[in-house]
Amino acid sequence: MPKILVIVPFALDEEGVARRKNQLEAVCLDPQSEFHFRPVKAGPTSFMSPHDWTLMDLAIFEAGAEAQAEGYDAVCIDTMSDSGMAALRSVLDIPVVSPGRASMLFALTLGSKFSILAQWPPAIVRYKKAIAEYGLAQHCASVRSFDIPPDFDALLDGKQESAFPKMLEVCLRCVEQDGADVVCLGSTTMHQAAGWLAERLPVPLINPGPLTYKLVEALLALKLTHSRVCYPRPQVPKLSMLHAMLDAAAALSPAMRPSAVAVKSPPPEK
């Protein structure tokens, strides 16, 4: 019975984690596989600045660093940013799958150019950075946003009527104007819209969270994991230091509800 750890990138309460867990419903999974969702202990409240990315890397790394010792067979990271993926791969031998890199590469198995649907303009810079890092710029038709501030806790709950048609319109622009032959949802927080959009689009739509669950099953079945040459182990692991850091951070800000701050607009630029 393979056990898979899914790391939720915000310190959500049970209800928030349950909304993330609903992603499991979108895909037919091996009845043998068990997916356990675990939120990080602490982290940034939003996700639009290098400050946030640094903290997110650290928080996700900490949440999954002991996964192998805990008896997990694989790790999924529930954020398109791929935060913490490289660090986790450096300390774990079990597969670590993250949806950003995975969606882009998987899109290229289905078509030759992909577009990414971003939530709002401040999110775009992070995708551009990832695309450059992965060397995929020539395969990316566009990154477009539907311009509604994200809510990392409630996700798209209650916004179906306002958000879904806007998302569709932007996806169609990616296909018709930019030449995308596959569209990637830019965030696992958009999963509630995936079915609705997929029915209405003329090209494949990638729902990133469920993709990672299937990829994990595939890697386990094929007995494949990341290359140790690409992700060398640390010579001196400092995992107890890492845990102490996040425990100190969690003691400072318990029971975070990111929705309380995430919907604010960015401050005016100076």
Place this chain on the structure above:
Amino acid sequence: MAKVLVVVPFPMSEENRRAREAQLGAVQLGPGIEFHFRQVRAAPANYTSEHDSVLADVSILDACKGAQDEGYDAVCIDTMSDSGLAAARSLLDIPVIGPGRASMLAALMLGERFSILIMWDRWRHLYRKTIAELGLGARCASIRSIGIAPDNQALLAGKENEVFPLLLEAARACIEHDGAEVILLGSTTMHQAHGYLAARLPVPVINPGPLTYKLAEAALALGLKHSRKAFPKPLVARAGMIDAMFTNLGR
């Protein structure tokens, strides 16, 4: 008097920190500018794994997150990995300079192709990341290693006779076999070899630490700093949380 904070990426003894500060001696710096070296409160043992990179990013961010409030006018980060650079830029409105990105771009002001000279292969990932981010793959002639484990504390002291000739030989191979027109030292910890190499090589050799000091001076003199569009501020800065992570933390 302009004050520049130089973040040293490892905790170390007074004596070893002075070996870092000796980089100031390699370059003429204007009057009216002061460089203060500050080491991080905790760090990975070295920079050989993604495990290390994540810890390096956050420890360097911790060391310079308050620089502006403390009255500093600019920050230099004393590591070619540029660890913490993007995060520090997102928090601070003063110039923040990292030698990795800066030395590659400076090299391209002096020639069309550069090579990076490194101590050992376990550093390769550091440069690959910056090269990919900047899209400079075609401009990098090679990365050559001499296969000797670095010492981020004592640097090259006592190893001059062993290491300097090997560096020279590898640098010549970069130029003759790989087509390098400029050589970058792959680490600020190699600065003690710079004079020796520069005197013997037919192409420019970039000494990354001193380059950042001059670039900090230039940024201040020109009134330029990073683009807020490229390095957006966080909606909610968690400086207090980062501080808590490093308070009461043993090494």
